[in-house]
Amino acid sequence: MVFCLTFTLVGQKLAKKRSLSALSRASPLGASMIVRGLWFGRLLILATIGCLGIARAQEPGPLANPRSQTQVGFPATLYGWVIPADNPQTPEKIALGKALFFDDRLSEDGTISCDHCHGPAKGFTDQLPTSMGIHNQFGQRNAPTILNALFNTTQFWDGRAPTLEEQAKQPILNPIEMGMKSPEEVVAKIKAVPEYNDKFHKIFGREVNFDDMARAIASYERTQFVFDTPFDHYMAGDQSAISDSAKRGWSVFNGKGRCMSCHAWDPTQPLFSDFKFHNIGVSAHKSDFVPLARKALGILAQGASSQQIDQLAIQTDMSGLGRFLVTKQPHDIGGFRTMGLRNLLVTQPYFHDGSQQTLWDTIDHYNKGGVQNPFLDGGIVPLGLSENEEDDLVAFLATLTSPEYQPMAKKEYDAQFKRSRTDRPQRDTNAAMGLNGRNGPGFGGPFGDIGPAQNAMGENPALLGGD
Numbered sequence: 001m002v003f004c005l006t007f008t009l010v011g012q013k014l015a016k017k018r019s020l021s022a023l024s025r026a027s028p029l030g031a032s033m034i035v036r037g038l039w040f041g042r043l044l045i046l047a048t049i050g051c052l053g054i055a056r057a058q059e060p061g062p063l064a065n066p067r068s069q070t071q072v073g074f075p076a077t078l079y080g081w082v083i084p085a086d087n088p089q090t091p092e093k094i095a096l097g098k099a100l101f102f103d104d105r106l107s108e109d110g111t112i113s114c115d116h117c118h119g120p121a122k123g124f125t126d127q128l129p130t131s132m133g134i135h136n137q138f139g140q141r142n143a144p145t146i147l148n149a150l151f152n153t154t155q156f157w158d159g160r161a162p163t164l165e166e167q168a169k170q171p172i173l174n175p176i177e178m179g180m181k182s183p184e185e186v187v188a189k190i191k192a193v194p195e196y197n198d199k200f201h202k203i204f205g206r207e208v209n210f211d212d213m214a215r216a217i218a219s220y221e222r223t224q225f226v227f228d229t230p231f232d233h234y235m236a237g238d239q240s241a242i243s244d245s246a247k248r249g250w251s252v253f254n255g256k257g258r259c260m261s262c263h264a265w266d267p268t269q270p271l272f273s274d275f276k277f278h279n280i281g282v283s284a285h286k287s288d289f290v291p292l293a294r295k296a297l298g299i300l301a302q303g304a305s306s307q308q309i310d311q312l313a314i315q316t317d318m319s320g321l322g323r324f325l326v327t328k329q330p331h332d333i334g335g336f337r338t339m340g341l342r343n344l345l346v347t348q349p350y351f352h353d354g355s356q357q358t359l360w361d362t363i364d365h366y367n368k369g370g371v372q373n374p375f376l377d378g379g380i381v382p383l384g385l386s387e388n389e390e391d392d393l394v395a396f397l398a399t400l401t402s403p404e405y406q407p408m409a410k411k412e413y414d415a416q417f418k419r420s421r422t423d424r425p426q427r428d429t430n431a432a433m434g435l436n437g438r439n440g441p442g443f444g445g446p447f448g449d450i451g452p453a454q455n456a457m458g459e460n461p462a463l464l465g466g467d
């Protein structure tokens with residue numbers, strides 16, 4: 001069985017290469033890949049029929065296919081609203097966007113496609129703390145999932161892109177992600193592939209251009225919605241869809257845990273996010289906010305393009321300033337977008353810097369009142385959750401797993417559970433229960449964790465300039 005699975009995975013990788021090279025028949029390398037690909041493809045089909053019976057060598061795997069709208073919990077009305085009038089969904093455009101999403105040629109050295117960091121088999125993430133782009137360079141931020149990103153009111157952890165279309169352009173041009181030098185360079189590369197050139201003409205009725213590329217990619221991403229979880233079934237009336245522990249966890253989520261105040265859920269907006277920005281203390285672990293904000297203002301004052309802000313966010317220590325890089329408002333320092341909570345057990349690790357390994361660690365972070373800093377959201381306070389309540393909360397979060405990810409998520413849940421019994425780096429029970437007070441100057445309350453240099457700050461953060 002292990003052999004069969006390995007074989008299928010290897011086969012899929014090769015099948016992917018094969019179909020990509022089919023788009024560049026002009027090159028002799030492409031031709032030889034097709035021959036090799038076909039040979040492997042046949043072997044693969046025989047092997048998978050033999051091993052699994054039904055599995056097909058589909059490129060780049062069934063988890064990348066557009067999803068069905070018949071899922072329990074699918075917000076049909078909301079879906080209608082989020083498809084932009086100037087970029088309607090068509091099967092041809094979606095197929096083009098899919099090909100682009102999986103095409104390494106969109107990167108400077110031909111090694112990195114969107115799926116490198118947003119792989120369907122990893123819940124459209126890379127499961128790394130922070131992402132690695134061309135020439136093995138690591139950025140500062142964790143790759144969020146593409147799943148349900150169509151419903152986000154802004155894109156990126158700091159909301160710096162208003163739409164999926166605008167978002168898609170940034171990684172292509174970011175020097176350490178895909179590293180293309182300019183939109184013109186990307187367009188020239190795509191135009192040179194006859195199949196792409198034909199498709200663009202057919203679909204958009206004009207020359208290949210960067211905006212249409214982004215439109216096609218965004219259309220593909222808008223096919224990646226996932227619901228139909230045990231929780232969705234529970235909310236639709238099936239009392240037996242989730243365990244008693246998960247039901248208790250749902251109560252903690254709504255009550256004592258205060259999660260619902262930011263991770264909002266209702267039947268018309270079932271995304272578990274208010275889509276607002278909050279400083280919950282994640283980057284306070286390592287950022288000394290005020291000097292960093294001053295440094296950022298110095299750079300942003302010269303007028304920053306979206307590409308420059310992207311580079312500050314991905315490539316510099318100013319990344320931890322979050323939403324502030326976009327608005328320059330002091331109250332946005334260290335603020336990040338409330339992330340949705342679906343399929344968390346395939347999108348680990350957690351938070352914008354991937355700093356937490358398990359769901360227990362993220363809940364320990366909230367339980368002790370986050371990490372104190374002058375910009376901490378008022379909604380982050382010590383919670384006093386017991387161990388059992390934390391276990392229940394994780395059991396609830398685990399019910400937010402869509403059917404196609406259940407086996408993977410079960411494995412990850414087991415691994416995290418095991419780890420949580422012995423290894424809890426963020427746990428601070430006394431702080432969570434409000435027992436140990438650490439009264440840093442200017443804070444005046446019982447807190448468990450204070451970010452470096454935050455309590456030695458000489459200046460009033462409220463006076464920090466913005467415009």
Ligand code: HEC
Nearest residue numbers: 113114117131132133141142143144155156157168171177
């Ligand atoms: C080198 C890794 C890497 C590559 C390649 C990459 N991304 Fe990302 N992606 C990230 C990271 C990291 C973030 C978060 C960055 C941030 O918020 O500042 C992100 C954010 C996103 C988001 C926002 C999701 C949300 O919830 O806000 C979308 C959508 C997305 N990427 C799509 C794409 C597309 C489309 C491509 C290809 C054109 C692509 N990405 C290429 C790493 C990558």
Ligand code: HEC
Nearest residue numbers: 257258259262278282336337338339350351352366377379
């Ligand atoms: C004040 C608003 C707020 C409250 C209350 C809140 N969250 Fe969050 N949550 C956020 C924000 C903002 C982020 C992203 C923070 C970051 O990465 O810097 C986040 C991120 C997360 C993540 C990581 C998601 C990912 O993809 O990495 C999990 C899990 C999570 N929250 C669970 C919870 C739970 C469980 C509770 C209740 C105990 C809770 N949150 C309460 C705002 C909140």
